[in-house]
Amino acid sequence: MTPRDPAEPLRVLVVCTGNICRSPAVERLLAAGLGAAYQGRDGGGLAPAIEVGSAGTGAMVGWPMPDEMAALVASQGVSPDGFAARQLTPGMVQQADLVLALTRRHRSAIVELVPAAVRRTFTLRELARLVGDIDPATLPGANATTADRLRALVPVAATRRGLSAHRPADDDVIDPYSGDEAVYRKSFGQLLPAVETIVAAVRR
Structure with a gap:
């Protein structure tokens, strides 16, 4: 990968199967x-x-x-x-700084598509679980932006893989x-708490 232009946004990509239920809700x-x-929404210029x-x-x-997922969102x-x-x-994967899959199968498909993305690709609930084990002091402090903290979170979370027991499912x-x-x-009850955990970790 080429170095990221600091003026470019941090890009998060969320992946499921049909891209109509789980991944758009998380997006x-x-x-x-x-x-x-x-x-459909930019920063107003x-x-x-x-x-x-x-x-x-x-x-x-x-x-x-679908109407059911739209209503929950x-x-x-x-x-x-x-x-x-x-x-x-x-x-899309190559341009993303963080890729969030909705299942382990999706995570595998993403890494097969772009092997270099392995250390920045997690399932959503996997990243939320790993976030719970991260000392907030390891992330940039109060003067850092949300983007700074999220960017720093990715490699820290990658180092936490496999360090605690959990049910893969x-x-x-x-x-x-x-x-x-x-x-x-x-x-929705599975994905919403995971999103909230990740957001809380980087918006402290």
Whole structure:
């Protein structure tokens, strides 16, 4: 990879299968929590410090979020409007500073696509779990920006892998597509706390 231009935003890419349920929900929730730009919303003409996007390994290209997931996102005061699914490409992964997969299978697919991304690719719940083991003092202090702290978090989290026991399945978020309202709520209930944990870690 070439060195990152310091004027460029920190880019976060969220990946699931169809890019209509889990990854767009995380995209919008994470962007809201971090004060970041996302698809359909820029910084009002200002260069954003963080950009959050999403894509799918088998995307339903151009589709919006299903009503069930859109309603859950909106229930958090976050807009689901203007979303359109995108197919994952190697270029998206190469440009991302942090890649968040919704399952271990997605994480494997991302790393197979771009092997160099392995140390900056996590499942969402994996990163949230690792964040809980990180001493806040290892991240930039009070004068640092959210982008500074998130950028520093990635390599620190990578060094924490494998240091504590956990159930591998706990790193996945279930796919609610074609399920009933209860399945959507279960999926959302897995992803929302993980997003909140990551946001809290970098916005202290």
